[in-house]
Amino acid sequence: MRPDSRIQTVAVHAGARKDDAFGAINEPIYMTSNYRIPTDGTPVDWSGIHSNIYQRNRNVNQMVLQDKLCALTGAEDGAVFASGVAALASVFTTFLNSGDHAIVSEVCYSATNLLFREYLPKKYGVQVTLLDTTDTEAVRAAVRPNTKLIHVETPGNPTTGISDLDAISEIAHKAGALLSVDATFAGPICIRPISHGADLEIHSMTKYINGHGDSLGGCVLGRTELIDQIKELAMVNYGGILSPFNAWLVARGLTTAPLRMKQHSDVALKVAQFLEKSPAVRFVWYPGLESHPQHDRAVKYMHGQYSGMMSFDIKGDEETHQKFLRSLQLVTHAVSLGDVESLIVYYDRNSDKLPHYPPIYREGFFRFSIGLEDAEDLIEDLQSAFKACGLV
Secondary structure, three states, rough: OOOOOOOOHHHOOOOOOOOOOOOOOOOOOOOOOOOOOOOOOOOOOOOOOOOEEOOOOHHHHHHHHHHHHHHHOOOOEEEEEOOHHOOOOOOHHHHHHOOOEEEEOOOHHHHHHHHHHHHHHHHOOOOOEEEEEOOHHHHHHHHOEEEEEEEEEOOOOOOOOOOOHHHHHHHHHHOOOOEEOOOOOOHHOOOOOOHHHOOOEEEEOOOOOOOOOOOOOOOEOOOOHHHHHHHHHHHHHHHOOOOOHHHHHHHHHOHHHHHHHHHHHHHHHHHHHHHHHHOOEEEEEOOOOOOOOOHHHHHHHHHOOOEEEEEEEEEEEEOOOOHHHHHOOOEEOOOOOOOOOOEEEEEEOOOHHHHHHHHOOOOOOOEEEEEOOOOHHHHHHHHHHHHHHOOO
């Protein structure tokens, strides 16, 4: 593969080793718990992060996946884990110590929120400021002498808020802190945090990277000096390693990510435009809409592909919302996101998460993950459900 290959070529060819003794074109799955240690004097890294010794430390399928991710994102190195939460925890526990201060997106994945609201402060003595990171000046004002990490989720889950990565990376580095960015809502195709100053880029690979709803996984990407620390602590000694089979599944899914993300983005924009015009809809936030509060930033950072994630709400009481869910035929009421099929999850007005979200969300809303279906079919499904509820 040429070093200037374009993104779809990189997605197909990066990481491939093609060294199978039988000439297999597809990478084999290396289902082995350990490896032969050289006896010919070849140097061995006994930490296991640079030598094949034991599967918990490193395995071949993991290495293939890491190489592919690095080629797509521009990272020097990467670490892959058994879940997105394991990847997040690896960053927080590697670089935060008792007495350190972290600034964190208040609108974020529920496990991230729980880690920073409960576990890290109470168990480990980490000081935490949760705030709206789409407000750059609020981030700047929150910096303390002991700030060691700024963690941003962009687009934010579930509100799709877009933070100004260039500005926040400048704030972090001026303070001597690391910037970590969870870009799961966009995947590594639609947004490239490392190119905008992030030290560490994090994804739940369960979502857009794998893309097929059949494997968990998480990754952290960044400079080798940082990734080596993460691997030694969280991979080798915490044991959050991704299995060879799951690494193989995720690498297979990643091969088609550029194609999938174009379809997700194209369909989502059409659906969002339909929702924005519908009299049944109370509000819709999608980064590709000009009405989105941070649309200008989305244009800057997402390069015309705004992912498949949006949030919206319909008019009506609780029963109307439940009837709407029951009336959908193509869209499945389920958690997670980034699958080939469209998924929707309802946050009712009694959800304990609502106080952390912008005011328009506090009456309840839907998080909508657009799949790979035809846009017109999804729009017809939504319109039929609106009619069943008497909203149109």
